[in-house]
Amino acid sequence: MPRVPRPRVAVYKFASCDGCQLTLLDCEDELLAVAGAVEIALFREASSATVEGPYDLAIVEGSVTTPHDLELVRQVRAEARFLLTIGACATAGGIQALRNFGDVAEFARAVYARPEYIATLATSTPISAHVPVDFELRGCPINKGQLLEVISAFLGDRAPNVPTESVCGECKRRGNVCVVVAHGTPCLGPVTQTGCGAICPAYHRGCYGCFGPQDTPNAPSLVRRLRELGLAPADVQRVFRTFNAAAPAFREASESAAAPAGGAP
Amino acid sequence: MTERTIAVDYLARVEGEGALRVRLAGREVAEIELRIFEPPRFFEALLRGRMYGEAPDITARICGICPVAYQMSACHAVERALGIRVDGALRDLRRVLYCGEWIESHALHLYLLHAPDFLGLPDAVRLAKERPELVRQGLALKKAGNTVLSVLGGREIHPVNVRVGGFYRLPSTEELGALRTTLRSAIDLAEATVRFTEELAYPDVDEPYEFVALRHPEEYPMNEGRITSSAGLSLDAADFEREFEEVQVAHSHALHCRRRGGGSYLVGPLARYSLNSDRLTPRAASAARHAGLGREVRNPYRSIQVRAVEILFACEEALRLLDRYQPPERAWVAAPDRVSGGTGAAITEAPRGMLYHRYRLGADGRIEEARIVAPTSQNQMRIEDDLRGVVRRSVDRDDAGIADACEKAIRNHDPCISCATHFLRLDLRREGAA
Numbered sequence: 001m002p003r004v005p006r007p008r009v010a011v012y013k014f015a016s017c018d019g020c021q022l023t024l025l026d027c028e029d030e031l032l033a034v035a036g037a038v039e040i041a042l043f044r045e046a047s048s049a050t051v052e053g054p055y056d057l058a059i060v061e062g063s064v065t066t067p068h069d070l071e072l073v074r075q076v077r078a079e080a081r082f083l084l085t086i087g088a089c090a091t092a093g094g095i096q097a098l099r100n101f102g103d104v105a106e107f108a109r110a111v112y113a114r115p116e117y118i119a120t121l122a123t124s125t126p127i128s129a130h131v132p133v134d135f136e137l138r139g140c141p142i143n144k145g146q147l148l149e150v151i152s153a154f155l156g157d158r159a160p161n162v163p164t165e166s167v168c169g170e171c172k173r174r175g176n177v178c179v180v181v182a183h184g185t186p187c188l189g190p191v192t193q194t195g196c197g198a199i200c201p202a203y204h205r206g207c208y209g210c211f212g213p214q215d216t217p218n219a220p221s222l223v224r225r226l227r228e229l230g231l232a233p234a235d236v237q238r239v240f241r242t243f244n245a246a247a248p249a250f251r252e253a254s255e256s257a258a259a260p261a262g263g264a265p
Numbered sequence: 266m267t268e269r270t271i272a273v274d275y276l277a278r279v280e281g282e283g284a285l286r287v288r289l290a291g292r293e294v295a296e297i298e299l300r301i302f303e304p305p306r307f308f309e310a311l312l313r314g315r316m317y318g319e320a321p322d323i324t325a326r327i328c329g330i331c332p333v334a335y336q337m338s339a340c341h342a343v344e345r346a347l348g349i350r351v352d353g354a355l356r357d358l359r360r361v362l363y364c365g366e367w368i369e370s371h372a373l374h375l376y377l378l379h380a381p382d383f384l385g386l387p388d389a390v391r392l393a394k395e396r397p398e399l400v401r402q403g404l405a406l407k408k409a410g411n412t413v414l415s416v417l418g419g420r421e422i423h424p425v426n427v428r429v430g431g432f433y434r435l436p437s438t439e440e441l442g443a444l445r446t447t448l449r450s451a452i453d454l455a456e457a458t459v460r461f462t463e464e465l466a467y468p469d470v471d472e473p474y475e476f477v478a479l480r481h482p483e484e485y486p487m488n489e490g491r492i493t494s495s496a497g498l499s500l501d502a503a504d505f506e507r508e509f510e511e512v513q514v515a516h517s518h519a520l521h522c523r524r525r526g527g528g529s530y531l532v533g534p535l536a537r538y539s540l541n542s543d544r545l546t547p548r549a550a551s552a553a554r555h556a557g558l559g560r561e562v563r564n565p566y567r568s569i570q571v572r573a574v575e576i577l578f579a580c581e582e583a584l585r586l587l588d589r590y591q592p593p594e595r596a597w598v599a600a601p602d603r604v605s606g607g608t609g610a611a612i613t614e615a616p617r618g619m620l621y622h623r624y625r626l627g628a629d630g631r632i633e634e635a636r637i638v639a640p641t642s643q644n645q646m647r648i649e650d651d652l653r654g655v656v657r658r659s660v661d662r663d664d665a666g667i668a669d670a671c672e673k674a675i676r677n678h679d680p681c682i683s684c685a686t687h688f689l690r691l692d693l694r695r696e697g698a699a
Contacts, residue, residue: 015303017328017329017332032404044275095326104307111309111310200419
């Protein structure tokens with residue numbers, strides 16, 4: 001065992017489904033190795049034992065949706081040397097950011113008999129909207145291999161190798177038949193960041209954008225293509241408004257799609 | 266009379282975030298608060314206006330631990346609204362997928378979250394230091410469940426291959442061959458898991474639960490069956506809201522579910538097993554008997570044994586269904602060209618118990634109204650009832666000891682707080698005996 005103290009890791013949760021934290025526990029073959037390389041100081045979903053901060057690495061799942069979150073997110077940043085946010089909620093606001101396009105008070109009335117008790121913000125926002133973040137790992141959920149890569153890079157003090165190109169490159173390398181070209185199936189692959197393994201086309205469906213926008217998305221062009229494939233403006237808007245609806249490139253695409261000109265110049 | 270307040274700020278080893286506060290007046294329990302501060306995400310509101318085909322993928326995001334349960338309840342509810350039925354090999358494949366989630370979710374809870382309680386350890390990392398072979402066995406079993414999910418679903422969390430009517434793509438012969446090999450070795454791991462639970466010590470507790478679970482004419486229930494209770498209830502999923510209600514209690518920010526005009530009830534493995542132990546495979550039934558389980562189990566601590574038996578059942582059932590699998594002609598049953606609107610409700614058995622979905626569709630196929638009741642919201646009141654007994658039994662212990670006993674009692678039910686779609690915080694107050 002190394003004599004140097006192992007890096008202290010803390011795992012936090014904001015508004016989320018727990019799936020991205022679970023990805024860590026889903027690393028069945030690597031979990032015990034990871035647990036040996038770091039000191040898991042705070043991981044409530046997995047342990048009753050906690051160690052006070054500061055922490056070398058904070059892994060944060062979930063989006064900011066309550067007044068309390070606004071305080072907590074600053075505290076998390078203050079206690080962490082390296083802040084890693086994981087998943088569509090933490091990096092883009094998640095599915096719950098659909099409230100950003102609606103009226104959260106009306107949402108609360110639709111679900112609760114006593115909406116006045118609900119302490120919630122009007123928007124769901126990523127962690128990076130509030131504090132500086134050292135690395136954002138995308139996905140709904142994140143990919144296990146990418147999570148291990150980011151943790152390994154942190155331990156080795158190097159930059160993580162997480163590509164930011166589109167799903168299309170990975171899809172070609174996997175040998176998938178293009179679902180748009182061959183079947184006319186609407187697909188967000190051209191504008192979506194790679195990392196999932198191009199699983200949707202491999203399962204004969206179009207990509208639904210769960211890894212959010214790639215680094216140079218040409219969304220207006222895809223919006224035109226989706227219209228040519230027969231999608232009505234409202235349907236084009238809908239496909240951009242899912243798990244990364246509030247990511248700027250997807251938000252702009254969804255707004256332009258429903259504009260009277262149909263998004264065409 | 267002395268007053269004591271015992272507080273646990275963050276419940277550990279549960280999915281999602283909650284807290285507990287117990288107030289004792291002398292030796293009497295004056296107040297118990299199981300608080301859930303998981304923020305609301307308004308799923309039922311944001312589903313309005315979405316197309317019916319989006320319900321499985323959107324509702325999966327309610328819970329990363331049991332996304333298949335959400336996909337299954339959503340599909341069945343929408344299919345009932347559309348008037349389509351999924352039978353034969355497609356139905357079998359759905360059941361295999363669900364088996365994968367039961368195996369994965371139960372193994373996660375059993376080995377990584379629950380077992381440390383019986384061995385006096387804070388977590389599975391410490392457990393791995395003392396019993397490395399045991400944790401490796403648990404992780405291998407969990408991985409077998411996840412392999413089912415990734416082969417049939419495309420990935421373990423939020424699978425992409427489920428759609429209304431069936432699947433996007435059918436698995437290949439090669440994929441299923443490898444899966445059968447995985448499941449055959451998982452059966453041995455599952456039997457070893459049941460045997461492991463036999464070495465644990467269980468407090469002698471017998472709770473007067475009203476069990477509620479699905480019951481099917483032939484199968485141990487997953488996707489279909491009638492709502493059945495140990496108090497004699499038997500009804501269709503469409504009538505769920507007639508017998509059960511969600512209430513937002515005074516002093517509470519939560520919605521929780523109870524029998525109309527009645528009290529608490531229990532869903533989940535104990536209820537499912539107690540109402541359906543005659544539907545287990547012979548091997549799972551024999552393992553249960555050998556482990557000392559009767560036809561009914563009313564000791565919540567023994568839920569770890571029931572989960573082990575259900576894992577064994579799920580491994581065997583998945584293998585049985587794959588052994589008889591003949592690929593159907595199409596990967597999905599098509600919906601009618603013209604959707605005429607309608608309402609559909611369905612319940613399936615999530616690892617943690619009954620999961621209810623109801624959708625009202627408009628003539629354009631858009632969701633006009635959605636209602637979702639998660640297992641954890643149904644168990645809230647009942648967990649509170651368990652805690653009263655726990656506090657009474659441990660009243661002579663110090664505060665830390667009582668808090669520890671309460672946390673363990675909560676973990677018996679594997680609550681998934683993230684699942685509790687529309688909870689904000691549970692702040693139950695009841696009249697104490699003081």
